[in-house]
Amino acid sequence: xxxxxxxxxxxxxxxDQLGTYTSPDGSTRPAIxxxxxxxxxxxxxxxxxxxxxxxxxxxxxxxxxxxxxxxHLYLIPRDSAHAQAALERLVQAYETTQPVTVPAIEGLGILxxxxxxxxx
Amino acid sequence: MARVIRSxxxxxxxxxxxxxxxxxxxxxxxxQALEPLxxxxxxxxxxxxxxxxxxRDIVAEGIxxxxxxxxxxxxxxxxxxxxxxxxAVHEGAKGRRNMPARPWTKKPLEEFExxxxxxxxxxxxxxx
Numbered sequence: 040x041x042x043x044x045x046x047x048x049x050x051x052x053x054x055d056q057l058g059t060y061t062s063p064d065g066s067t068r069p070a071i072x073x074x075x076x077x078x079x080x081x082x083x084x085x086x087x088x089x090x091x092x093x094x095x096x097x098x099x100x101x102x103x104x105x106x107x108x109x110x111h112l113y114l115i116p117r118d119s120a121h122a123q124a125a126l127e128r129l130v131q132a133y134e135t136t137q138p139v140t141v142p143a144i145e146g147l148g149i150l151x152x153x154x155x156x157x158x159x
Numbered sequence: 160m161a162r163v164i165r166s167x168x169x170x171x172x173x174x175x176x177x178x179x180x181x182x183x184x185x186x187x188x189x190x191q192a193l194e195p196l197x198x199x200x201x202x203x204x205x206x207x208x209x210x211x212x213x214x215r216d217i218v219a220e221g222i223x224x225x226x227x228x229x230x231x232x233x234x235x236x237x238x239x240x241x242x243x244x245x246x247a248v249h250e251g252a253k254g255r256r257n258m259p260a261r262p263w264t265k266k267p268l269e270e271f272e273x274x275x276x277x278x279x280x281x282x283x284x285x286x287x
Contacts, residue, residue, distance in 0.1 A: 075257065088253050111260065113253045141246045148255030149247060 040159040042073035042091050045110055049087060052132055056125040058084020058117060085120040088113045108159050114138075115152040122153050134158040177286050183233050185279035190229070190236040192274050196267035197227065197238070206261045217261050223248060238264070 050057070050071050058070040060080045070086040093108040112129070114122040126138050138155040164171040201224040204216045218224055223242050230237040251260030 086253075111251070113251075115253055139246060139250050141250050141252050142243065144244055144247055144252070144254075147247075147252075147258070149252045149258065150254065152252060154246075154250035154252075154260075 040108060040110075042089050042093070042110065045157070045159075046071055046073045046089055049089075049129075052128055053085075053087065053125050056085055056128075058082060058086055058120055060086075082115075083118055084116075085122055085125060086115040086117060087125070088115065110157045110159070112155050112157060113141075113152050114155070115150055117150065126153060126155065129155060129157065174286060178283065181282035181286060182279050185275060185282050186234070187231055187236065188278050189271060189275035190231065190238070192278075193238065193267045193271060194227070194229065196270065197263060198224065200263035200266060207259055209257065209259065217248065217263060 050069050053071070054069070059067045060070050060072070060076060060082055061067050062077070062080050070082045070084060071089070072087075073089040074091040075088075076082075090111040090113075093110045096107045096109060098105040098107065114125055116122045129135055130138070134157070136156040136158075138153050141149070141152050141154055143149055143151040162173040162175060164173065201217045205214050206217060207213055208215050223240055223245060226240045226242045226245070228239045228241055230239065247258055249260065249262050249264065252258045
């Protein structure tokens with residue numbers, strides 16, 4: 040699994056929950072991005088951001104070594120959107136960590152958002 | 160303090176209270192051992208930052224680091240940093256400016272089990 044394939048899979052899983060990116064030329068796309076979207080795109084509704092570099096974990100089992108990738112996601116509900124349904128779907132569809140609520144910090148332009156990791 | 164069970168055939172001396180005390184004391188001690196490990200995570204200049212200097216430590220004014228508040232308990236031990244922005248620093252956050260995640264509890268908690276097992280073993284070995 041790569042950030043790009045995870046992005047594509049989540050775009051389908053969360054299709055009715057995702058908000059919208061609008062670029063200056065007026066074109067729109069679902070608000071889910073691996074990495075940082077261009078700064079001139081604006082987001083409405085629920086935005087999902089995937090950290091582009093998964094963390095690698097090496098696990099040792101008897102006579103074998105396993106490699107898991109840990110993808111860090113942020114769910115940012117804007118306007119009157121909610122992240123609840125999207126979080127529930129993620130937790131049911133993937134092996135995840137406990138989602139953590141990140142309180143807003145107005146002075147830094149940080150909206151309340153949710154941090155969760157997906158393991159693959 | 161042993162629990163004694165007497166029967167016609169034999170007397171059983173159970174030192175389960177001692178065993179429980181040993182593992183609970185080890186649990187408390189292992190959690191206390193985390194405090195300097197958390198502190199080392201704060202002061203270590205290992206955290207990537209989008210602007211120079213990078214990497215850097217997590218000590219700006221030291222408020223977050225010094226807000227550490229442990230709440231000991233027999234079977235649950237809470238470690239808390241009760242500041243408004245603690246979660247954003249720990250998890251990171253996306254916004255006007257992205258905040259990178261600096262999970263200062265991660266490495267110490269990964270080490271916890273090893274510390275606890277070692278301390279519990281030492282205490283249990285002392286029980287006769």
